[in-house]
Amino acid sequence: MIPNAYARTMLQQRSRIQVACNNGMQVVQGGLHKQVQLVCLCEWTFMLEPIENLYNELLVDSHHSYCLCVSVLHDRLSHKLDPIINERFMQIAVKRLKVWSNKADMEFGVEVEILARVRHKNLLSLRGYCAEGQERLIVYDYMPNLSLASHLHGHHSAECLLDWKRRVNIAIGSAEGISYLHHHATPHIIHRDVKASNVLLDSDFQAQVADFGFAKLIPDGATHVTTRVKGTLGYLAPEYAMLGKASESCDVYSFGILLLELATGKKPLEKISSTVKRTITDWALPLACERKFSELADPKLNGKYDEEELKRVVLVSLVCAHTQPERRPTMPDVIELLKGESKEKFSELENDEMFKAPQAAAAAADEISIAENSSDFISEEKDMNQEVKEIVQENTHNS
Structure with a gap:
């Protein structure tokens, strides 16, 4: 809740951006900004601090192409008598494009279109957006516990806020959000960038899958789409990375990596020498084959986890990340396995061949690594090699 004194100060700022409802359309006006239309999908009135001030004081995340900032949102619709004193406030997140480009604008358009289509408790909700000239803003609900990545590898990792119960809930919530995209959205949607930094956590540590800039709509009857490679190294399914074939199964692969990351606390790619990753x-598959699950658990858990649940999470994560897409489960199957709802299916998973031949599995993984390092890594689509180089540069920049 934002104090009323702060609300009055906000209302008195001449350079603020204010949004007023007008027949479903909203007009943004501010002392330092020209008029900008904001098509909003909910009955809220927005008031944002000056964008310049947000960067200086309330910056919560920065990407090579955008900044994510925090401001306040207030609701006047239910308060008739004294709107200044009685307004209700809540925090929101504002994602603003740093530098306009055709590529960034396309990703912005995709994200807004996807967010406008979906509504699920485990998918980040769209509050509004702005597209005027080269100004691009997306307004979301603010997630006070930031991203899963910040708790596993970032500045929150030392606080050890993710106990085992929270991790399992985050895994199931993320799976349910992705499952909605694959099986309930119309048309079906492939996320294409499932990773720890794109799973945000609300005040109760409930998972919200976010960032739909790379998402693809799947036409009815199609099994996959062939497209340029987008995504993050370490999370890319082999058939997508090498051939550009994107499908729901690619998201399942990425989720498997995310799930293993959640259980172990390790990053998807780990440097073991100056030249080898x-x-x-x-790392995990041989230990799982030898049933050494305790060696896979995140040390930050201090042994405080349910052994059966850990085994279940690890085995599900590895079958999701199978190199052969036809061997991967669907997201509804993943949810059923994670919840322990089918002992028969889990028994089948435990006895799967992939957990009986660690040397063969390691050899298969080596083959994938060799392919990724070859000069003709991607050949099906023009400019795909450049896309991969951009992903590498992006990850180098972010690391």
Whole structure:
């Protein structure tokens, strides 16, 4: 809740951006900004601090192409008598494009279109957006516990706020959000960038899958779409990384990496020398085959986890990240396995061949690594190699 004194100060700022409802359309006006239309999907009136001030004081995340800032949102619709004193406030997040480009504008358009289509408790909700000239803003609900990545690897990791119960709930919530995209959205949607930094956490540590800039709509009857490679190294399914074939199964693969990351606390790619990187599955699969699950648990858990649940999470994560897409489960199957609802299916998973031949599995992983390092890594679509180089540069920049 924002104090009323602060509300009055906000209302008196001449350079504020204010949004007023007008027949479903909203007009943004501010002392330092020209008029900008904001099509809003809910009955809220927005008031944002000056964008310049947000960057200086309330910046919560920065990407090579956008900044994510925090401001307040207030509701006047239910208060008739004294709107200044009685207004209700809540925090919101504002994502603003740093530098306009055709590529960034396309990703912005995709994200707004996807967010406008979906509504699920485990998908980040759209509050509004702005597209005027080269100004691009997306307004979301603010997630006070930031991203899963910040708790596993970032500045919140030392606080150890993710106990085992929270991790399992985050895993199931994320799976349910992705499952909605794959099986209930019309048309079906592939996220294409499932990763720890795109799973946000609300005040109760409930998962919200976010960032739909790379998402793809799947036409009815299609099994996949062939497209340029987008995403994050370490999370890319082999068939997508090498051939550009995107499908729901690619998201399942990425979710498997995310799930293993959640259980182990390790990053998807780990440097083991100056020139060699090891994937999280290369490390985890042999230990899972030997049933050494305790060696896979995140040390920050201090042994405080349910052993059966840990085994279940690890095995599900590894079958999701199978190199052969036809061997991966669907997201509804993943949810059922994570919840322990089918002992028969889990028994089948435990006895799967992939957990009986660690040497063969390691050899298969080595083959994938060799392919990724070859000069003709991607050949099906023009400019795909450049896209991969951009992903590499992006990850280098972010690391």
